[in-house]
Amino acid sequence: MTVQIKQAAGALPDDNGHFGPYGGRFVAETLMVPLRELQEAYDKYLSDDDFLNELDEDLRQFVGRPSPLYLAERWSAQLGGAQIYLKREDLNHTGAHKVNNTVGQALLAKRMGKTRIIAETGAGQHGVAAATVAARLGLKCVVYMGAVDIARQAINVYRMKLLGAEVVSVESGSKTLKDALNEAMRDWVTNIDDTFYIIGTVAGPHPYPAMVRDFQAIIGREARAQILDQAGRLPDALVACVGGGSNAIGLFYPFLDDSDVAVYGVEAAGHGLETGRHAAPLCAGRPGVLHGNRTYLMEDDNGQIIETHSISAGLDYPGVGPEHAWLKDEGRAQYVAISDDEALAAFHNLTRVEGIMPALESSHALAYAGKLASTMARNQIIVVNLSGRGDKDIHTVAALEGIKV
Amino acid sequence: MGRITNCFERLKDAGRQALIPYVTAGDPEPAVTVPLMHAMVAAGADIIELGVPFSDPMADGPVIQRAAERALRQGTSLRDVLAMVAEFRRQDASTPVVLMGYLNPLEVMGYDTFAKAAAEAGVDGVISVDLPPEEARDLLTALGGQGIDPIFLLAPTTDDIRIEKICAVASGYVYYVALKGVTGAAGLDVQSVADKLAQIGRHTGLPVAVGFGIKDADSAAAMAKVADAVVVGSSLVKKIEQNAGQSDRITQEITDVLARMRVAMDTHKDRSSP
Ligand SMILES: Cc1ncc(COP(=O)(O)O)c(C=O)c1O
Numbered sequence: 237m238t239v240q241i242k243q244a245a246g247a248l249p250d251d252n253g254h255f256g257p258y259g260g261r262f263v264a265e266t267l268m269v270p271l272r273e274l275q276e277a278y279d280k281y282l283s284d285d286d287f288l289n290e291l292d293e294d295l296r297q298f299v300g301r302p303s304p305l306y307l308a309e310r311w312s313a314q315l316g317g318a319q320i321y322l323k324r325e326d327l328n329h330t331g332a333h334k335v336n337n338t339v340g341q342a343l344l345a346k347r348m349g350k351t352r353i354i355a356e357t358g359a360g361q362h363g364v365a366a367a368t369v370a371a372r373l374g375l376k377c378v379v380y381m382g383a384v385d386i387a388r389q390a391i392n393v394y395r396m397k398l399l400g401a402e403v404v405s406v407e408s409g410s411k412t413l414k415d416a417l418n419e420a421m422r423d424w425v426t427n428i429d430d431t432f433y434i435i436g437t438v439a440g441p442h443p444y445p446a447m448v449r450d451f452q453a454i455i456g457r458e459a460r461a462q463i464l465d466q467a468g469r470l471p472d473a474l475v476a477c478v479g480g481g482s483n484a485i486g487l488f489y490p491f492l493d494d495s496d497v498a499v500y501g502v503e504a505a506g507h508g509l510e511t512g513r514h515a516a517p518l519c520a521g522r523p524g525v526l527h528g529n530r531t532y533l534m535e536d537d538n539g540q541i542i543e544t545h546s547i548s549a550g551l552d553y554p555g556v557g558p559e560h561a562w563l564k565d566e567g568r569a570q571y572v573a574i575s576d577d578e579a580l581a582a583f584h585n586l587t588r589v590e591g592i593m594p595a596l597e598s599s600h601a602l603a604y605a606g607k608l609a610s611t612m613a614r615n616q617i618i619v620v621n622l623s624g625r626g627d628k629d630i631h632t633v634a635a636l637e638g639i640k641v
Numbered sequence: 642m643g644r645i646t647n648c649f650e651r652l653k654d655a656g657r658q659a660l661i662p663y664v665t666a667g668d669p670e671p672a673v674t675v676p677l678m679h680a681m682v683a684a685g686a687d688i689i690e691l692g693v694p695f696s697d698p699m700a701d702g703p704v705i706q707r708a709a710e711r712a713l714r715q716g717t718s719l720r721d722v723l724a725m726v727a728e729f730r731r732q733d734a735s736t737p738v739v740l741m742g743y744l745n746p747l748e749v750m751g752y753d754t755f756a757k758a759a760a761e762a763g764v765d766g767v768i769s770v771d772l773p774p775e776e777a778r779d780l781l782t783a784l785g786g787q788g789i790d791p792i793f794l795l796a797p798t799t800d801d802i803r804i805e806k807i808c809a810v811a812s813g814y815v816y817y818v819a820l821k822g823v824t825g826a827a828g829l830d831v832q833s834v835a836d837k838l839a840q841i842g843r844h845t846g847l848p849v850a851v852g853f854g855i856k857d858a859d860s861a862a863a864m865a866k867v868a869d870a871v872v873v874g875s876s877l878v879k880k881i882e883q884n885a886g887q888s889d890r891i892t893q894e895i896t897d898v899l900a901r902m903r904v905a906m907d908t909h910k911d912r913s914s915p
Binding site for chain 2: 268418528
């Protein structure tokens with residue numbers, strides 16, 4: 237069986253990677269030709285049956301796809317509103333949606349003859365997913381991670397090391413995900429000849445936002461078929477958390493032409509949007525240029541990127557994929573924000589009521605879905621992307637609650 | 642004719658190459674920058690590249706990253722940088738000043754507002770490291786309207802098609818990044834730079850400056866044999882870092898480095914020209 241990746245012809249981005257005014261390719265000249273080569277390779281293999289078959293096989297046998305679409309019956313009953321289905325990306329190998337993308341990009345790296353993989357990571361989930369595929373393919377792997385994130389995601393750091401990756405602590409700037417991305421770009425510019433940069437979200441210069449979306453869209457394609465099969469109809473709403481936006485666009489993309497399906501992206505409100513201590517560029521930022529594309533950013537009046545805050549390292553990013561910026565302006569998707577406290581409450585709630593421990597990132601989507609469900613009727617349906625499992629966050633949660641594990 | 646073109650014509654007549662120091666504006670504190678610019682001119686600088694600090698300097702190595710962090714901690718904004726250029730211009734009407742930085746501060750100010758303010762301050766050229774010509778149309782229009790030269794980078798990976806495309810929109814000079822890497826990196830290879838400059842020369846009559854990886858008088862002299870201008874950044878910024886808090890020593894050490902480069906660049910010329 238051959239999977240089909242591209243949506244309708246004529247879909248965005250355009251040839252220069254633009255989603256309306258967003259996206260594009262804002263990088264130093266040294267990277268322009270390598271990006272063009274990446275684009276050409278990607279375009280070629282997207283219509284190459286061998287490549288697509290190998291990807292499909294890897295997703296089934298290595299990742300464990302398709303992931304279930306699970307009806308959270310007790311939780312839905314507790315809320316007394318819409319029926320909530322969870323797309324179980326937490327059940328993927330390595331515990332999050334990130335691996336869908338690393339499997340795809342690593343196959344591309346291999347086809348392009350690259351022997352070394354680099355990646356940036358925030359929560360460590362993408363780093364683990366990159367280290368995992370590198371181990372499997374016998375590629376050298378270096379992961380850049382902010383010093384602040386290394387401290388709060390110690391388990392994932394150790395996982396990456398066990399997998400044979402080198403984890404480089406990034407000490408510049410705010411020492412979080414954005415700085416890790418800067419450092420990975422600096423590595424790439426220096427080692428272009430043998431190195432493939434696997435970006436972990438739908439950010440970066442063209443073709444990354446489109447390529448990562450296409451690899452993650454398996455989530456939405458499966459969910460769409462599953463809900464039609466299990467409920468006999470399309471959902472009324474989709475909900476996903478938005479850090480860079482890859483799990484969200486992965487779920488949303490195959491539904492974008494279904495105009496009756498409402499789409500909600502959930503950003504991190506941190507301590508509250510009004511405090512400024514958050515990571516919600518779509519809700520509270522404005523357009524600018526960072527990390528190779530034009531998008532909504534958290535920036536000051538002088539165009540400097542400002543520090544973000546979220547309880548979840550994976551959402552702690554001042555930018556967002558350019559396609560989300562465009563979906564926001566077009567009004568096709570709505571973007572909302574959930575605070576640290578609300579996410580934490582949702583983390584506990586799902587764990588106790590459904591026996592599923594969600595990642596703190598995904599807990600933002602769950603918290604919003606809970607609010608939304610209460611305002612909807614019992615015969616309505618919400619699909620939530622449960623983007624990852626919560627094991628990696630146990631130490632964070634325990635520390636917040638003053639418990640030593 | 643702009644100051645940059647003027648400068649290169651004068652140098653060409655004299656059979657010399659331009660020495661272009663880079664420092665980050667506001668590093669280690671704003672008061673240091675303008676006197677340092679004057680001192681660098683006195684030590685032999687022909688053009689000054691003044692860095693506009695940015696929070697996420699993706700193309701810079703650790704030395705210039707830390708310079709940007711120091712300048713930002715002092716609150717140095719794009720407007721402050723323009724004010725420094727205006728102050729510099731009160732005593733120096735001829736030395737070209739080129740701003741070098743990243744796009745976002747220009748975006749936020751607005752291209753037209755920026756171009757007008759820059760022209761008023763006496764800025765001659767602008768390098769936005771993360772702005773390839775494909776995305777540059779609006780900024781090019783704004784700069785063109787004010788007679789400011791847009792200066793673009795060329796890299797070892799740049800092929801003939803792109804050289805052509807870039808040189809078609811550039812003016813003043815083009816800046817060849819001598820190695821695959823970030824500012825301050827090692828691994829400069831004179832022969833490969835010479836080959837690439839010959840390739841670039843087949844597409845443009847613009848002067849070509851070479852930067853990234855030039856550390857001392859020897860590497861400056863070697864580059865001056867093949868290029869029209871030599872840019873030196875990280876090794877100067879390192880002096881600022883080592884002497885932060887002692888502005889006299891900063892000036893002294895930086896002008897020493899430049900003076901040695903100047904002599905090395907000019908001496909080799911005396912020898913090689915018949
Ligand atoms: C489980 C999980 N969900 C979501 C995210 C956020 O990334 P994105 O918005 O690209 O899906 C992360 C990032 O690390 C993650 O680990």
